[in-house]
Amino acid sequence: MNRFTSVEARIDGAAHAVLDRLPGQGLSGALVEFVVFGLKQAWACLFGGLMLALILATKYLPPDAIGLARYDFLFLAALTVQVAMLAFRLETPSEAKVILIFHVVGTAMEIFKTSAGSWIYPEESVFRIGGVPLFSGFMYAAVGSYIARISRIFDMRYASYPPPWATVCLAAAIYVNFFAHHFVADLRYVLFAVTVLLFLRTTVHYRVFRFRHRMPLLVGFLLVALFIWLAENIGTWSRAWLYPGQRDGWAPVSIHKLGAWYLLMIISFVLVTLVHRPKAVEAAERDQRASDGLPADAVTEDRRTG
Template structure:
């Protein structure tokens, strides 16, 4: 009898373990997409916000609040750079020993090192930023030589007429896309084959150079982008719930945000378009199309580091929040 009783207890223990551990494993998998700092913030937020109603206006207000906070967190690097551009526009001395552009370059490096040191971003995200800095600087060198825009101030850290801080402005877009995909646990349905997006990315990047010599193919590239991503939907988790949005709408919204940021950058004279040389005017809305296409390049490059995950894989990789009984 004692032996059979012990066997029953062992079977019940194995059954409980087989039920509970996978559930908690899913919770741990959800937290693994966060850095250690983000995991601590997430836990603190749950301790406070989980006490509030999960339905009605309170739930909607919580989702809206967390959405805004997460967006701000994803923009951490870009927001810091834009803030420094604005501050130096007003406070940087005209005859300082260190040029304003050089300060912005050194500050960008310091921000990156601090974000890695304090676990505010992952190593993979830092690699994305490096790739974007190189890709952006190459395009900047060509575009400034073609007269598309200028950098009106002097600097030591530069390549040709391009101060090296400018590459970090492209890197800020890459940083945002890499971080937001992780922070919002983005999943995709009807995502196109990866190789087709790489071909589109290469064609767009090539057109940024080639249109100075041959016909501009951007309208054909717009059409190709719409055809490729027309059915793609991004599913993202804010706090308690998953939401969904057509990916093309997401591209457009981010491009619009970058266009606003570019207006801030040109107003602060960090760089200037030819029609702004005699006095600042808003950046042409036509530039929104350029930023939309740049978004495709940015998104595809990030997707090579963080592969797009299908919505169906959510249960398999354990994204469900672990709750103690």
């Protein structure tokens, strides 16, 4: 329970009052796990989902009527959402730290990339640095928020996790390459290879409802990157920002951007691990046996995988 905020603990208690009565085996049990998985994912996406909803809303309902430019409204709204999530205990202080760090990291890259012409923000605003409206940093922060929240909500544990110092070095190299490839050779394929070497054997174990499931961490990275790429298509369709090929009319974001998001998402993941230290899956099994009052060598349902 200590992985939940006080509000989440109450939600979890109410959910258990209903879900514990449902079947735990067979197709019905699998359906329960699937539904809970989707609900937890939606909860983890709370900050990013609200940001995306605001971006879409301001496309159809521009805030000009209240004297605010679209980007300024988005910045103030994102700030309000962040404060509200902390005030109503929908987010932990450690997650807010991740959001702040990733906001700074993302904004610094945005300033460079817009000056290099990689993409543009076509509307005017007051809250901006150079060509970058300050709301854009919250889009990066939303990625950090999701990874931090999902790590906690799903009680993620890892098998064969690489040395933390190696992951930090990888994240630093990825971040430097986002800038350096404009001047020297692009090393993204080398970085892809290093990522595979580091995480090939790593498996993430996560609890949905009754059981602990597992997935290769590299697959998890790819799925999250794909989700972000889809969200970026929505963002560019709403003209919140544009790539050069989208100035005269919207077109889907190139699938090649999926690789960039894959690498950027790894930066976010490593930043999160500095706050939520990766825990071994064996520790999760020991904790579960202890909470159940079982001996250390007992075999529990926690070992079952999907």
